[in-house]
Amino acid sequence: MAKKRKISGLSGIELMQACTALKRLRSSLVEEEEEEEEETVDQVQDNLPDSLKDMISKLESRLSGPQTLNFSRVDAETLKRLNIVQQRGLIIKSGAEERSEKSKLIGKDELWSSTNMQLHLALLDKLVSKENEATCRAWIDTFFFRASAMVDPGKSMVLNMEQVIPATAISPTSMATISGFTDYAAVVTESRAAAVYRKVPRVETARLHETGFFVTEAKKGPLYDHVPQAVCQLYASGKQLEKDTIRGALTNGHEWMFIILSFNKDGNGASYKYSIPLEYRKTRTPNEETPEQSSPDVIACILLEWIQKSFQDLDTDDWFEEIAKSGSLAK
Structure with missing residues (x-):
């Protein structure tokens, strides 16, 4: 038999819905009693509206x-309430393909060499369906594994899946919190610190050992629909880590949208920028380069650099630049 769910276990939205429903019920009962010419209900029924009033008061107390x-409940309106605003978008700089050429030699003798990454992606395209979020991770994992093979000697990457983000105050003056988990959290740091995080993959560990913390959310379908959720995960992670800036990504495995969030100096709210989604090309065509399509090597290189610079703002060496004021981030 299913257990009854206690009021204390309801979310804020569910509490509000329950409170509204009870108010409507009480109102209808009162109206019915007023319309009746004779008293046809017993004492329990007579007291029912007052009992509902007590329950409504308790719910309103919880809501206040x-x-x-x-x-999972975040949307665009949530970002407005949190004072998180979007700034101009990001676009990949020209010459990215040439810049990524050098990376092909890095880790060429490793399992996750550039060649093996390409072969693995080709296999996935033939073998695995793209119908749900779970299958997206096969492609996402491939890019993370390739990035790990390019890490400098003396450093290591640690990848944690379904990373828990503890309850985080949304602002210095608010008691309201936000929490949940993100699909991936990646760090690149000195090997000994990486070993500590691998054993204790918590936000507190990343904060104490200055490992970096790159948040990635995996979603099926159009990425733009999931930007608010990804941004909110970055917001909560950055507050937990006590950083001014934090980077992350939103991806379905085939398209990658890179996001950078910077906190307001007063700690109340933040601003964010995100890139035009980069879709990897299945075949390499000489001299082919567009803002929307890149080779898998380009995406793997960006992923590694952004993990290593997860607490830094954009600089002149970054793979992206802001879209000009006259431009727009078209969907």
């Missing part, structure tokens, strides 16, 4: 107290 928001 500290609220907890889960990442």
